[in-house]
Amino acid sequence: MMSEHCQKTGRKIIHIDMDAFFAAVEQRDFPQYRNKPLIVGGSPHSRGVVATCSYEARQYGVHSAMSSAHAYRLCPQAVFVKPRFEAYQEASMRIREIFADYTELFEPLSLDEAYLDVSDTEILQGSATLIAKAIKTAIRQKTQLTASAGISYNKFLAKIASDMGKPDGLYLITPEQGPSFAEQLPVGKFHGIGKVTAAKMQALGINTGKDLKQLPLAALQQHFGKSALHYYDIARGIDNRPVNNHRIRKSVGVETTFAQDIKARGEILNKLQQLLGQALQRSDEKQLDAQTLTIKIKYHNFVQITRSRTLPYKITAASVTPAILEDLMKNTDIGERDVRLLGITLSSLDNKTTHAHQQLDLFNDFGVTAQASNIWNADEYDKHR
Ligand code: TTP
Ligand code: MG
8 A cells, every 4th residue: 555655646747848859850840940930820811710820929919729820910921831740750659769778668748749658767776857858858959959847746637737947947836835836826727627628617716726726525526426536636736647658549429319300511510510519518528638630420311320530639529620521521422312320439549540640630720732832832822912
């Protein structure tokens, strides 16, 4: 008992997150984009969205998941480029090789971030801070990119910490600081509390970790069901989730059978959006970071089809644009045949998929074609330059 307790409280967890990842790779590979507002994503004259942007562009209020058209209004002088996923995957492979030099126990969350458990690492006197520094240096040397590191005794605080010093940051939250750190944190920043749950908490007058801490477990259970214990713990800076290098695929699904078959495309799109909202709420409760979206359609004659798409980042209400749903509805009989059931499933990536090749279906969204330059060309958007 004793040793298990010590092991849990005495862990050393590092969270590494690359800075402005896609944009930093573009600025590395194309020196002409350096020190400039650079936006990676869809064309500003399409319905596309911003994947990410350089820190120079962030000063204008541009951020991930905003429409490219909006970004263009905020910062018309920015350079807009299409994503080059192969380059990002290549960099991602390099950083994972570096992680493996320090510990076997690392868990990639996406191309640009991972948790590392260095509790049993003996190099550098087993100092998590020195290890994090060494990893940052190795990343810079091997990829010419910068990363931010967060160090703490659990995953949730390590992740919060990596955000604190960005860019090129190194931030430590000690076991002594953890509980008070959690107290002052807005609930929306907690792991596993998404927008929907945060709004529900705010409606109950719970805005920070401190507010959350006031509620007894029973009250939390009444409002939040199975997630209550997790919320109870994180409000106290406690998170015993292990760093998992064999992540299993998890999923949540919702579906609905209509009292009467439906057919109109617009109505079906609306229903899918409603189902997506419900699925996101459930994945939020289960703390599932989903990257794959699947729609299920059962026609009036019980013939059933599914269509899937994997995004290179976490699925949220903002990241699933109507364009993505419409794209999933392509090559189906939606609009032509009566539909009796619709369903949405969100699933996580297992590490095998994360490690090897994510399906980079987003190529379609961004209209990426195989060409030497990835800048959106003049007739695509930029008639002013
Ligand atoms: P993030 O780590 O969230 O962002 P970032 O690395 O660009 O910037 P930061 O310095 O704040 O960490 O996401 C990593 C990459 O994932 C990002 O470079 C592009 C991609 N991405 C999207 O394509 N769409 C999104 O909505 C988000 C959030 C990220
Ligand atoms: Mg990042």
